[in-house]
Amino acid sequence: MDTVEQLAPMLSAQQWATLRVLVDLIIPADDVPGGWEAGVGEYLRRQFQGALQPALPLYRDGLDALEREAHTRGGDSFAMLDSGAQEALLHQIEVGEVLVEWSVSAAGFFAMVVEHVMEGFYSDPANGGNRGAVAWNMIGFEVHG
Secondary structure: OOOHHHHOOOOOHHHHHHHHHHHHHHOOOOOOOOOOOOOHHHHHHHHHOOOOHHHHHHHHHHHHHHHHHHHHHHOOOHHHOOHHHHHHHHHHHHOOOOOOOOOOOHHHHHHHHHHHHHHHHHOOHHHOOOHHHHHHHHHOOOOOO
């Protein structure tokens, strides 16, 4: 499993911790691994060095704003809130109902993260995500060759 140390320095340790929780809220574990365990963090790390490099400032600003929002609403970091409070906060962000100033669109940030998390979860495992083709197996996609 990816550790924050392996993923740094594109994001701070706090930003990676927040992103990890966010990924697992978007794709929670059930009979298949959640998003992070399925390699979405590794997918994002690789993409931050390539195609998503221009999005890094948006990620940094959005993750920092999410932390400020969590502290304002719940008095704790996003990762330390209980799952119900995390989900409620994400719903407020998704609809743009924020209490702190965001330098990026809160709803736009959330939509971008969801899109990238889904890309990582369902992508070719060679891209770092979809570890063990877990998503492909889940949807019945047969890997040949």
